[in-house]
Amino acid sequence: MNYIAADREHVKQMGRCHQIGDTLWLAMSGSGIGTRFTGRHLEILIRGGSVTERGEPEGNYARVAVYVDGVRIRDEMIDVPQKRLVVIDREYPGDYAVQVIKLSESAMSVIGIEPLVTGEEDLLVPLPGKAHLVEFIGDSITCGYGVDDEDSSHGFSTATEDVTRAYAHHTARLLDADYTLFSASGFGIISGYTDDPRRRMAQQRIPDYYHSVGFSRDRFPGGADPTKTRWDFSRLRPEAVVVNLGTNDDSFCQDTPEKQQEYMDAYQRFLCDVRQCNPQAELFCVLGIMGQRLCPWMERACENYRHRTGDRRVHTLRLPEQDGSIGYAANFHPLERFHLAAAEALAPYIKKTMNW
Numbered sequence: 001m002n003y004i005a006a007d008r009e010h011v012k013q014m015g016r017c018h019q020i021g022d023t024l025w026l027a028m029s030g031s032g033i034g035t036r037f038t039g040r041h042l043e044i045l046i047r048g049g050s051v052t053e054r055g056e057p058e059g060n061y062a063r064v065a066v067y068v069d070g071v072r073i074r075d076e077m078i079d080v081p082q083k084r085l086v087v088i089d090r091e092y093p094g095d096y097a098v099q100v101i102k103l104s105e106s107a108m109s110v111i112g113i114e115p116l117v118t119g120e121e122d123l124l125v126p127l128p129g130k131a132h133l134v135e136f137i138g139d140s141i142t143c144g145y146g147v148d149d150e151d152s153s154h155g156f157s158t159a160t161e162d163v164t165r166a167y168a169h170h171t172a173r174l175l176d177a178d179y180t181l182f183s184a185s186g187f188g189i190i191s192g193y194t195d196d197p198r199r200r201m202a203q204q205r206i207p208d209y210y211h212s213v214g215f216s217r218d219r220f221p222g223g224a225d226p227t228k229t230r231w232d233f234s235r236l237r238p239e240a241v242v243v244n245l246g247t248n249d250d251s252f253c254q255d256t257p258e259k260q261q262e263y264m265d266a267y268q269r270f271l272c273d274v275r276q277c278n279p280q281a282e283l284f285c286v287l288g289i290m291g292q293r294l295c296p297w298m299e300r301a302c303e304n305y306r307h308r309t310g311d312r313r314v315h316t317l318r319l320p321e322q323d324g325s326i327g328y329a330a331n332f333h334p335l336e337r338f339h340l341a342a343a344e345a346l347a348p349y350i351k352k353t354m355n356w
Contacts, residue, residue: 001041001117001118001119001120002117002118002119002120002122003115003116003117004115004116004117004118004124005022005024005115005116006023006024006033006113006114006115006116007019007024008126009126010035010116010124010125010126011024011033011034011035011116011124011126011127012033012034012035012126012127012128012129013033014030014031014032014033014034014099014101014178014180015028015030015031015032015102015179015180015181015236016028016031016180016182016213016214016231016236017031017033018213018220018226018229020112020220020221020224021221022114022115023047023112023113023114023115023221024112024113025110025111025112025113025213025220025226026102026110026111026112026113027102027106027110027213027214027216027218027226028102028105028106028180028181028182028183028213028214029102029103029104029105029106029142029143029144029161029163029181029183030101030102030163030164030168030169030179030180030181031101031102031180031181032099032100032101032102033099033100033113034097034098034099034100034126034127035097035098035099035116035124035125035126035127036095036096036097036098036124036125036126036127037087037088037095037096037097037098037118037122037123037124038093038094038095038096038122038123038124039088039093039094039118039119039121039122039123040088040089040090040091040092040093040094040119040122041088041089041090041117041118041119041122042086042087042088042089042096042098042116042117042118042122043084043085043086043087043116043117043118044066044084044085044087044100044113044116044117045082045083045084045085045113045114045115045116045117046064046076046078046082046083046084046085046100046111046112046113046114047078047081047082047111047112047113047114048061048062048078048079048080048081048082048083048109048111048112049062049109049110049111049112049216049218049219049220050218050219050223051108051109051217051218052078052079052080052081052109053081056079056108056109058157059077059079059157059158059159060104060108060109060156060157060158060159061077061078061079061108061109061158062077062078062102062104062108062109062110062111062158063075063076063077063078063102063103063104063158063159063161063162064076064077064078064100064101064102064103064111065100065101065103065162065164066085066087066098066099066100067097067098067099067100067101068087068088068096068097068098069096069097070097073087074087075103077158077159078109078111082114093121093122097127099127100113101163101164102163103144103161103162103163103164104143104158104159104161104163105140105143105145105158105161105163105183105184105185106184106214106215106216106218106226107184107185107215107216107217108158108216108217108218109158109216109218110214110216110218110219110220110226112220112221129178130176130177130178131176131177131356132175132176132177132178132239132240132354132356133177133178133179133180133236133237133238133239134171134172134175134177134178134179134180134238134239134240134241134242134350135179135180135181135182135236135238135240135241135242135278135281136168136171136179136180136181136182136183136241136242136244137181137182137183137206137210137241137242137243137244137245137274138168138181138182138183138206138242138243138244138245139183139184139185139186139187139188139206139244139245139247139248140183140184140185140186140247140248140333141166141167141244141247141289141290141333141334141339142163142166142167142168142181142183142244143161143163143166143181143183143184143185144161144162144163144164144165144166144169144339145161145185145329145330145331145333146160146161146329146330146331146333147160147161147162147165147166147329147333147334147335147336147339148160148161148162148165148329149329149330150327150328150329150330150335151329151330152327152328152329152330152331152332154330154331155330155331156185156330156331157330160329160330163181165336165339166336166339167289167319167339167340167342167343167346168181168183168242168343170339170340170342170343170344170347171242171342171343171346171347171350173343174343174344174347174348175347175350175351175356180236180238182206182210182214183206184204184206184209184214184215186201186204186248187204187205187206187215187245187248188201188204188205188206188245188246188247188248188249188252189205189206189207189245189246189249189263189266189267189270190205190249190252190253190259190262190263190266191204191205191248191249191251191252191253192204192205192248193248193251194251194252195251197251197252197253197254197256200252201248201252204248206245206270207266207269207270207273209227210270210273210274210277211230211231211277212226212227212228212229212230212231213226213227213229213230213231214226214227215227233277233278237278237280237281238278238281239280239281239282239354240281240282240283240284240350240354241274241278241281241282241283241284242284242285242286242346242350243270243271243274243283243284243285243286244286244287244289244319245267245270245287246263246267246287246294246295246297246298247287247289247290247291247294249263249294250291250293250294253293253294255293260294260297261297263294263297263301264297264298264300264301264304265301267285267297267298267301267302268301268304268305268308271283271285271301271302271305271314272305272309275309275311281313282313282314282315282350282353282354283313283314283315284315284316284317284346284349284350284353285298285299285301285302285314285315285316285317286316286317286318286319286342286346287318287319288318288319288320288321289319289320289321289322289334289338289339289342290321290322290332290333290334291321292318292321295318298316299316302314302315302316315349315353317345317346317349319342319345319346320338320341320342320345322334322335322338323338
């Protein structure tokens with residue numbers, strides 16, 4: 001058997017990945033690897049983060065899917081320190097496109113992809129990149145919170161998150177583009193989700209963590225904190241960046257003009273940061289799937305930003321709001337059909353603006 005590292009010589013690295021020794025660590029939803037495998041035998045060794053060693057009382061381990069030629073053949077919760085997945089085991093050699101995608105978000109759990117196990121004469125080469133790359137910055141909607149659980153009375157579970165059924169993945173698919181995510185459930189611009197508008201959730205703000213590999217309560221080997229691990233923006237250069245933040249802020253802002261103004265001002269500052277990190281990208285600011293009360297303030301933030309900076313490469317779009325008459329996913333999050341509706345509105349808008 002051969003042991004081949006999941007490095008850029010052998011795999012396409014998708015999303016924000018972090019190499020420690022011979023293991024490629026993934027935190028964010030949608031991160032993963034893609035490889036063209038030629039041979040008879042392929043095993044993928046998935047390593048769990050520190051939560052698999054100490055236990056996760058609520059069961060929010062990482063969820064991972066493996067695809068062969070576009071078909072999902074494995075759907076696994078990484079609830080042990082190492083899980084061995086036999087992906088291909090054939091009598092005769094063949095040629096296969098293999099992908100590993102982290103379906104669940106970073107906040108609860110991370111995973112590592114250890115050296116891939118192949119036969120002696122088997123080959124691995126990276127899958128080709130798409131013509132375009134889009135970054136999505138968001139919250140639980142972007143993560144695909146609860147999309148596999150069509151019972152609105154149910155709460156959060158990584159087992160029912162599936163980024164491939166959420167609007168970001170569908171938008172990238174419609175654009176035939178690669179994508180990278182920076183998203184966390186419950187997060188906002190000035191406050192995370194709160195059930196009491198008198199209480200700000202200041203520790204759940206995406207701008208505080210955007211420069212990291214990913215917000216997570218889990219840890220890499222040796223206790224390394226993904227949240228404190230700096231991301232090198234030169235590694236991924238998206239041509240378009242989509243910001244979908246405000247749904248959780250709205251739980252704090254409600255109808256209070258002073259709070260809405262604060263959201264607008266902080267949104268402008270975050271746009272400056274996103275622009276600094278992505279100087280060549282077009283920025284698309286969207287909102288509205290789970291409520292549109294803050295949409296005017298998001299739009300004003302973008303207009304004020306354009307006026308103050310002269311940067312005209314910032315665009316806004318209100319996404320179609322979900323219709324509760326046909327149900328919700330877990331905790332009143334959108335069903336896949338509304339993720340699709342959002343993607344079907346956003347993808348043509350990006351395509352036209354970018355002239356793709």
